[in-house]
Amino acid sequence: MGVFKESVIKYVSAIPKGNVASYGQIALYAGYPRGARQVGWILNKLPENTNVPWWRVINNKGYISIKAHSTYDAEIQKVLLEKEGVIIDKAYNIDINKYRYNPEIIIKS
DNA sequence: AGCTTGACTGTGG
């Protein structure tokens, strides 16, 4: 297992219940500032029975980006987040600034 | 070795 994957899993696992983080945010924490797409790739490869909370990772625009998938889809991710108290609308939009994990690290303009 | 494919992102129109 590569260092990158190990690191991504470590930081995704650190997101508290009821909070969310973006792919780019996880990539940044893991030491790969431009590895957002790779974070998505790694989460995609996680086994179905993983204990890694992949559903707490959404895109930086504030919505669930997963679409049709063999096993998981946006609806499943939505339900998992709602179980933790995160409010999501029908278009899968989330107030990411409200639920963001470690918001102080994100540089805003 | 080269090309395509994404669970992405920031910028610019």
Place this chain on the structure above:
DNA sequence: ACCACAGCCAAGC
């Protein structure tokens, strides 16, 4: 606010 686009980079062919 919405959309298009270019940059991104590991994995799979």
